[in-house]
Amino acid sequence: MITGFAIEYGGLLDASGNITPIAFKEWSYDEDRHFLEVTLRDDLKNWNGNKFTSEDLLAYYSVSHWLNPESSRWKNLTAPDKSTLQYHYKEPQNPQIAATYDVHGTVVGYSKELWEPWMNKLRNAADQSERDKIAEELKNFTVSHQKMMDKGWGTSAFKLKSVGEQNIEYEVWDGHRLADEIEVRTLRLPFAATNSREDELITNDKVDFGSAPLSGRLKGAKPDHIQNLTTWEAKWLIKMLINWKNREYLQDANVRRAMACVIDSENIVSNVGQGYSIKIHSGMDTNFTKQYAGEQANEYLDYGTKKNYEKADEFLEMSGYSRENGTVLDPDGNELETLRFVTGTGNQWFVAGRAASSQLKEYGFPVEFTSVERSTKLDIIENKMGDWDLTTESHYAAGTNHPISYFNWGSFWGWRLTKATFSPDANARSNIKKWLENGEESSPYNGKPLTPEIPTQVGAKALDGETKTINIYDLFEESFTPISEERTKEIISDLSWAWNFHLPDIDLYTTRQGVWGDTKNFEWPSEEKLQLVNGSGTRNAVKQGLVKFKDN
Structure with missing residues (x-):
């Protein structure tokens, strides 16, 4: 529904298991009361200009919890203020592991307006049987790209601009904290439903970056400037x-x-x-x-x-x-x-x-x-x-x-x-x-x-x-x-x-994991910055403004 280009993540793991903060400013574990507390950045906003708050985060993750509260590892979730979310656990946790669960890869970009009705519906259900029926309804729940654009739902530096039959297009959103640092102002992402289609786009020099190592997958000859940037x-x-x-x-x-x-x-x-x-x-x-x-x-x-x-x-x-x-x-x-x-x-x-x-x-x-x-x-x-x-x-x-x-x-x-x-x-x-x-x-x-x-x-x-x-x-x-x-x-x-x-x-x-890119027209960041585990390292580098044009 919302691609990785449209949202932020709470934090991302590197290849050594360390978490780099992105949308979360900080986090800590309370050993006495058994909850992990995360604090959102102060400058986190939706594309519509509204501040993204912990209430938005609460609505989305409460849906996950209330789908089956018995099997959920959380006892409940609370938002004591608009910048803070607390994950209350049923059992005491190892702080390291709790962070890899609930900081790394946490999706920060889903509006309360979208998920609060579902949260309330699940929370008010009489029993698990009723929640299971609601879960079936959720499987068919979709939001059009047009509605996303109209509502301004997204937190990334790249705002959804248009969706066509062949590709989806983003442009830098001027309201984002990193907007002035990003040189690549427009992204056009071609649809590639199959690996063969993706390989065709690479071979014909129609794409500039992507994930997964190139070796062993391309049947045709790739352009010389399309190279693996790092593998690990x-x-x-x-x-x-x-x-x-x-x-x-x-x-x-x-x-x-x-x-x-x-x-x-x-x-x-x-x-x-x-x-x-x-x-x-x-x-x-x-x-x-x-x-x-x-x-x-x-x-x-x-x-x-x-x-x-x-x-x-x-x-x-x-x-x-x-x-x-x-x-x-x-x-x-x-x-x-x-x-x-x-x-x-x-x-x-x-x-x-x-x-x-x-x-x-x-x-x-x-x-x-x-x-x-x-x-x-x-x-x-x-x-x-x-x-x-x-x-x-x-x-x-x-x-x-x-x-x-x-x-x-x-x-x-x-x-x-x-x-x-x-x-x-x-x-x-x-x-x-x-x-x-x-x-x-x-x-x-x-x-x-x-x-x-x-x-x-x-x-x-x-x-x-x-x-x-x-x-x-x-x-x-x-x-x-x-x-x-x-x-x-x-x-x-x-x-x-x-x-x-x-x-x-x-x-x-x-x-092996890896990312690749166009080395003729773009300067890419260090291998360390590209080796962030959640999603594509190149995607994250583009979103963070770390990719620069070469002066050819």
Whole structure:
């Protein structure tokens, strides 16, 4: 309804997880009363000249809360004055994580006039059934671009000017605080419903900037002056998700380590056509590894970025396995049961899975590779645990954009100990609590350890020295409470070392983010300023007046 060019954001995360303020002047967490308070800039206005206030913000986010107040993480939201919004939480929060939820990417640009009627309707509903009916109405709720222009709804430096069949046009709004600093006065954004259409526009020199790295995507030759401005590691890895339940040998850490040594991450990146190889199996991207594991990560077990059969053989031998004539044998000299590797079709998960499957098979693991529609695959890996052993999925700091999410006990984007896909439901939480109370050491769902033991000596290969036991569920849940930064780092450090030691799943590669632009006609800001996570860094640079014309 309103594109990223029409609104401001509260703040934006950079590649290291730090928040740069945009529309929010400041924010703080009240540990006694459990609320996050954000303060809007004093000079924040709508295109119609009216001051944008916390009441506008309250109306929009209250709709999100009242759609299902039971599942909302907020108890309520309040606006004590026109510059301040308070997010009141049901439970005490870790201030760092609360900020990544409710400061980073907060949409600042939706008018109270637009959302207050919906807020009141949901708040006054008799029960959740009635709110669900209202939610269905909301799915069909639209606001025309013409109404946006007539009402002056928007807070960005660029005001919506016109919408045609081929493009949408913005012009600098003189009432914005940055108006005098912006050299690029008009934006014309062509519609590109498909990647092929976007590639056609790039090839024919019809666009000046955009997001996503250029390499590996353009079929035609691009103009020489259209270049990647910067690329960087995304917070989104692709992993080989392992079901420990069916094949006993997959429960052996040294077998999984051998598999990691066989996986040629560099080759997978080449097959996929973008990304970065896994240099350290820390369970996180490189930036978060440096921040939270620090020097400890230098001592982690090294599984390599290219295939290393010699090291794989060594790990197998540590548990009595062997490889003879290109076939992996168990400690009794028998061939292993076949690994059923299932992926979705026609996407990067498929390409990475096919490559990993071939690499494992080439080394000597028995692998049967199958691809199905993604919806079918999701059903299999969630509901038919007896039918598969390996698949590919994202390993992603989802929801929080904080490293703790890489170790989520209830998501296949994390550690995944229960029946769950993207996030745990009430049943998943109830189940894992019951298992822990009953003293279960491993998940009855997929066989992964609930309370793994790890060496206190980082880099040790075996549990023959001093060890400690960690509770993945408890550590993950503790990280969301109001603990210190030091304790947060300690939790993530333990979980990261546990990931490296046990390899519950095996990361295959890290995806790549990037932005590109016209380097002949425009001066672009530093890579640091372009690497803001929410939306396109080039878009934000244009909105902030950081892009200048070259004097050619």
